[in-house]
Amino acid sequence: MGTRRPLITLTSDFGTRDPFVGQMKGVILNTNPDVELVDISHEISPHNIREGAVLTGMSYEYFPVRTIHLVVVDPGVGSSRRPIIVATQNHYFVGPDNGVFSMVYRKEKDSLRVIHITSEHYFLKKDSTTFHGRDIFAPVAAWLSKGIPVDHFGVRIDDFMNIHLPEPGMPSRNTIEGEVIYIDRFGNAITNISSDLLNDSVNGGGRLRIVLKGRVVPVKSCYAEVDDKELYCLINSFGFLEFFICRGNAAESFGIRIGDTVGIIKG
Amino acid sequence: MGTRRPLITLTSDFGTRDPFVGQMKGVILNTNPDVELVDISHEISPHNIREGAVLTGMSYEYFPVRTIHLVVVDPGVGSSRRPIIVATQNHYFVGPDNGVFSMVYRKEKDSLRVIHITSEHYFLKKDSTTFHGRDIFAPVAAWLSKGIPVDHFGVRIDDFMNIHLPEPGMPSRNTIEGEVIYIDRFGNAITNISSDLLNDSVNGGGRLRIVLKGRVVPVKSCYAEVDDKELYCLINSFGFLEFFICRGNAAESFGIRIGDTVGIIKG
Amino acid sequence: MGTRRPLITLTSDFGTRDPFVGQMKGVILNTNPDVELVDISHEISPHNIREGAVLTGMSYEYFPVRTIHLVVVDPGVGSSRRPIIVATQNHYFVGPDNGVFSMVYRKEKDSLRVIHITSEHYFLKKDSTTFHGRDIFAPVAAWLSKGIPVDHFGVRIDDFMNIHLPEPGMPSRNTIEGEVIYIDRFGNAITNISSDLLNDSVNGGGRLRIVLKGRVVPVKSCYAEVDDKELYCLINSFGFLEFFICRGNAAESFGIRIGDTVGIIKG
Numbered sequence: 001m002g003t004r005r006p007l008i009t010l011t012s013d014f015g016t017r018d019p020f021v022g023q024m025k026g027v028i029l030n031t032n033p034d035v036e037l038v039d040i041s042h043e044i045s046p047h048n049i050r051e052g053a054v055l056t057g058m059s060y061e062y063f064p065v066r067t068i069h070l071v072v073v074d075p076g077v078g079s080s081r082r083p084i085i086v087a088t089q090n091h092y093f094v095g096p097d098n099g100v101f102s103m104v105y106r107k108e109k110d111s112l113r114v115i116h117i118t119s120e121h122y123f124l125k126k127d128s129t130t131f132h133g134r135d136i137f138a139p140v141a142a143w144l145s146k147g148i149p150v151d152h153f154g155v156r157i158d159d160f161m162n163i164h165l166p167e168p169g170m171p172s173r174n175t176i177e178g179e180v181i182y183i184d185r186f187g188n189a190i191t192n193i194s195s196d197l198l199n200d201s202v203n204g205g206g207r208l209r210i211v212l213k214g215r216v217v218p219v220k221s222c223y224a225e226v227d228d229k230e231l232y233c234l235i236n237s238f239g240f241l242e243f244f245i246c247r248g249n250a251a252e253s254f255g256i257r258i259g260d261t262v263g264i265i266k267g
Numbered sequence: 268m269g270t271r272r273p274l275i276t277l278t279s280d281f282g283t284r285d286p287f288v289g290q291m292k293g294v295i296l297n298t299n300p301d302v303e304l305v306d307i308s309h310e311i312s313p314h315n316i317r318e319g320a321v322l323t324g325m326s327y328e329y330f331p332v333r334t335i336h337l338v339v340v341d342p343g344v345g346s347s348r349r350p351i352i353v354a355t356q357n358h359y360f361v362g363p364d365n366g367v368f369s370m371v372y373r374k375e376k377d378s379l380r381v382i383h384i385t386s387e388h389y390f391l392k393k394d395s396t397t398f399h400g401r402d403i404f405a406p407v408a409a410w411l412s413k414g415i416p417v418d419h420f421g422v423r424i425d426d427f428m429n430i431h432l433p434e435p436g437m438p439s440r441n442t443i444e445g446e447v448i449y450i451d452r453f454g455n456a457i458t459n460i461s462s463d464l465l466n467d468s469v470n471g472g473g474r475l476r477i478v479l480k481g482r483v484v485p486v487k488s489c490y491a492e493v494d495d496k497e498l499y500c501l502i503n504s505f506g507f508l509e510f511f512i513c514r515g516n517a518a519e520s521f522g523i524r525i526g527d528t529v530g531i532i533k534g
Numbered sequence: 535m536g537t538r539r540p541l542i543t544l545t546s547d548f549g550t551r552d553p554f555v556g557q558m559k560g561v562i563l564n565t566n567p568d569v570e571l572v573d574i575s576h577e578i579s580p581h582n583i584r585e586g587a588v589l590t591g592m593s594y595e596y597f598p599v600r601t602i603h604l605v606v607v608d609p610g611v612g613s614s615r616r617p618i619i620v621a622t623q624n625h626y627f628v629g630p631d632n633g634v635f636s637m638v639y640r641k642e643k644d645s646l647r648v649i650h651i652t653s654e655h656y657f658l659k660k661d662s663t664t665f666h667g668r669d670i671f672a673p674v675a676a677w678l679s680k681g682i683p684v685d686h687f688g689v690r691i692d693d694f695m696n697i698h699l700p701e702p703g704m705p706s707r708n709t710i711e712g713e714v715i716y717i718d719r720f721g722n723a724i725t726n727i728s729s730d731l732l733n734d735s736v737n738g739g740g741r742l743r744i745v746l747k748g749r750v751v752p753v754k755s756c757y758a759e760v761d762d763k764e765l766y767c768l769i770n771s772f773g774f775l776e777f778f779i780c781r782g783n784a785a786e787s788f789g790i791r792i793g794d795t796v797g798i799i800k801g
Contacts, residue, residue, distance in 0.1 A: 016283065016309070016550065017310035018451045022305060022307035022308065022329075026305070030330065033271045033272060033303075034271075038556060040553055041553055042550070043550060046516075047453075059557055062564070064563055077489065130490060130503050130509075131503075221612070221663055237662035283550065283575065283577060289572060289574035293596030293597035296572070300598060301539075342757070345755070396768075397756055397776075401771065402771065
């Protein structure tokens with residue numbers, strides 16, 4: 001991995017009170033003491049694979065080339081669901097084959113290799129049926145960070161699990177229908193409608209009305225542009241449509257929830 | 268400590284909102300900038316020494332040899348309770364002599380040395396009576412990580428404080444009685460009954476019934492083996508009996524609490 | 535920055551569930567893979583600049599010389615508020631010019647240089663109007679950690695924003711009036727009354743009565759000195775007057791809140 005310290009990120013639904021994340025880090029450092037560890041989030045809602053997929057998809061591209069992303073949201077641990085490594089042009093991912101890498105699959109479809117991890121000599125000796133994060137994923141990530149080639153860990157598969165992540169649709173010629181896919185700590189409601197899609201819509205000219213919960217919502221360019229407590233939207237730092245209120249919690253104030261429909265009406 | 272970066276883990280009841288953990292890290296890095304820091308948990312319930320003892324006992328063995336474990340759950344700070352270093356065959360521990368290392372004492376009784384820290388020149392100059400985590404334990408851990416021998420920090424003691432951690436008993440020839448000692452983020456209820464103890468019980472043949480809250484609970488081998496919402500148990504990744512429900516919170520659904528009695532009835 | 539690994543601390547109101555902190559770390563490590571990252575707190579109350587100022591002021595001095603402190607509490611992101619670097623004798627700070635460094639200004643007034651960051655070639659290419667933590671502050675901190683001189687990032691300013699942090703007053707000759715400025719996880723209520731101020735007050739002899747919520751509160755020297763559930767106070771590890779109860783939550787038990795008046799009456 002060159003002379004730079006190798007980098008492993010950790011994402012899970014383990015929380016930060018229990019010792020599980022610490023144990024995974026201990027196992028990793030036991031195999032590769034030179035690795036740099038960065039937490040992305042351990043507060044994925046318990047067993048929420050889709051939330052893990054969204055958070056992973058929002059984050060990995062900001063990390064250096066050859067970063068290894070360990071993602072453990074694993075309600076099926078111990079069952080027949082497979083442990084996998086996902087290799088893309090610039091990144092590696094290690095975790096369960098349950099769809100938690102679905103946003104990576106969508107973004108990186110041209111450079112994707114998925115390996116079913118079968119080489120048990122890379123596993124922790126004390127292999128359990130309830131904590132593959134510690135016993136399989138952490139040691140595999142550590143060995144990968146030491147430069148073991150991806151192919152050594154198992155066999156390539158093509159039937160990996162891809163979960164449905166909501167995509168915007170066009171129910172009529174002048175309408176785009178998307179939805180809220182994430183609500184952040186500030187109560188901002190992030191949708192799956194990209195700025196590209198909005199730009200395409202206005203290419204033919206005309207105006208757009210953005211509708212959420214029966215309300216037409218004005219578009220602004222940054223949070224600080226308004227100072228009342230009405231609902232507004234903007235293109236956020238990921239390039240997606242997001243609803244907010246000024247220095248307040250939009251989701252709470254307007255009862256916005258994940259899955260709420262967002263309409264874009266042209267003309 | 269060789270050429271590998273020395274490693275210090277941190278466990279406390281300080282939470283992650285207040286600046287206390289950050290300050291301890293600053294003090295450590297001021298003395299030894301080459302150290303690697305890993306958080307285990309800072310969400311021990313305030314002043315809960317027993318919880319700190321359980322979490323520490325569950326975690327330290329996963330870390331590399333010569334790791335230094337800094338544990339600060341310290342309701343008696345400023346009183347006459349002593350600051351100590353615990354040295355075992357493979358690990359070091361730094362913290363208050365209030366029982367927070369009791370699970371380490373039990374597991375490592377053959378290689379135990381406990382040092383009362385008295386060498387004040389290793390303390391932070393600004394010594395306070397309310398924050399020994401920052402002023403005593405953090406700098407001592409940092410100096411220890413630089414290779415200062417354990418003996419230089421003080422004098423060996425044998426009367427260190429060992430708190431009662433519940434052990435399973437045998438109230439009758441065919442019954443084992445243990446208890447729930449930890450409930451994790453998922454609502455899984457971890458007991459103090461080890462797989463070794465269960466295996467010994469069935470050695471003479473016969474069946475075991477596992478009873479919690481008046482209910483006989485079936486044994487499974489992994490969380491994913493069931494898909495209803497009944498209560499089940501399994502041997503967890505630490506080798507202990509644990510109660511769970513499928514993709515749900517067993518502790519909440521069945522009102523399980525720390526200290527609840529678990530019965531194993533033979534025959 | 536010498537041969538030691540450069541150090542960047544991170545403080546924000548981003549919480550630890552969302553991927554924002556992880557993204558900032560990815561951006562930093564992309565520019566400077568050799569940097570050491572330490573979290574101070576990401577649980578500043580959303581948009582609470584004053585809380586960010588207090589936490590930053592309580593923490594930075596414990597870190598090594600030349601540490602870079604990245605602080606992002608930034609409700610005005612995207613508006614005309616400027617991004618700044620604050621350089622003091624021993625530390626660097628990077629963040630928004632909204633007063634979040636006010637306690638630093640007060641403590642370091644003799645060695646203060648404040649730079650308005652204008653050199654956009656140090657910014658992340660994908661510059662957004664809603665996440666300057668990732669797009670401006672993180673990359674600037676990373677370049678600073680690589681040894682780019684402060685002057686290269688922009689122009690010096692003197693009209694930086696300084697918010698009012700409450701200072702104790704003397705409403706009459708024998709009275710000091712201060713207030714509660716922070717409540718920690720344990721429910722201890724930290725005031726803005728320093729031990730120096732208290733010592734000055736008793737220099738002429740006489741006794742002091744400390745009054746909170748109509749109650750005269752006895753002074754102790756450490757938490758463990760008492761064992762009942764009355765309200766007490768002490769000089770804490772930062773050298774400030776603090777209210778506490780023995781192994782309990784003083785703020786909850788006595789209804790203490792930030793901003794509550796604390797009176798010191800002499801004689």
